[in-house]
Amino acid sequence: GFLSSQAGRDIGNTGFAHFFNEKFLAGANNTGSFTKHPTERPLLNDCHLMRYIAERAGSIREIPCLIEKLIDGKALGGASENRGAIFLFADSESGLLIECDSQDYTARFIHTGRWVVSNHFTTASAKRWESQPPNKNTITRRKRLKYLLGKKNITELSPEDIFAFSRDRKNAPDSLCNDNLEHFWMTVSVECQFITKNKPLDSINFVCCGNPLHSVYLPIPITYVHTYIPMLDGSFYKATEKRYLKDISCKKAPDEIKKWEEYAIASKKTTGSLLCEAYQLLKTLV
DSSP states (O other), X not given: OOOOEEXXXXXXXXXXSEEEETTSOEEEEEXXXXXXXXXXXXXXXXXXXXXXXXXXXXXXXXXXXXXXHHHHTTOBOOSBTTEEEEEEEXXXXXXXXXEEOSSOEEEEEXXXXXXXXXXXXXXXXXXXXXXXOOOHHHHHHHHHHHHHHHTSOGGGOOHHHHHHHHTOOTXXXXXXXXXXXXXXXXXXXXXXXXXXXXXXXXXXXXXEESOTTTSOEEEEETTOOOOOHHHHSSHHHHHHHHHHHHSTTOSXXXXXXXXXXXXXXXXXXXXXXXXXXXXXXXXXXO
């Protein structure tokens, strides 16, 4: 009775980090600012909230009332007991930014242009809940992405542009492509959803399982409903992790990865075949 999704998550997590559901609604999840409303109560965290929305919402217009229902039920949490959450959603018409903590939320509909987020609140309402100013890492990454996007006409953004942004190492260790050489966190997956407005069934979800400098982007049609077992059981990610540990200080993705992505986007092969080929490629690059 719920909507199905192509979703990314870490093993053991019952929620979603990012999703693209059957109604062509896309969602992404970011850790938010430290909040003045910390709580130790067991609540739905940011990933649980992503799944809750993915399974119920067919458009961005349906999302605010779902958030309000969770607030009324005292179930809404954030990324941790003392941090809020930031969500980006898009459907075939518009975009939506949600910033929230356990007590309140703010919604900003985005009909034209762009809005950049990292890991701190950006709306005036949500900033009032911050318990401490944002750190250098999140400020630097947001500034860098705004700069890169500003160099491109929004109507001309290509999948390859997005791939390059996610692999950007400028200002390391406070780079768009985070690693854990100096931080305890790193970029472990990416989803980039291209929604075709006039023909939504042609929409593509570009999925990267693993750190994008060490893994490939896979073009997954929104109509693809199967599960590739190596992605489900962790084998695919482990192949990317071996690459990462072998070349932990690399500054760009190997040429073999970029060439394969160009081939996959132009290929007429089935999604299942491309998934198998990608897995084999990553294992040979270790």
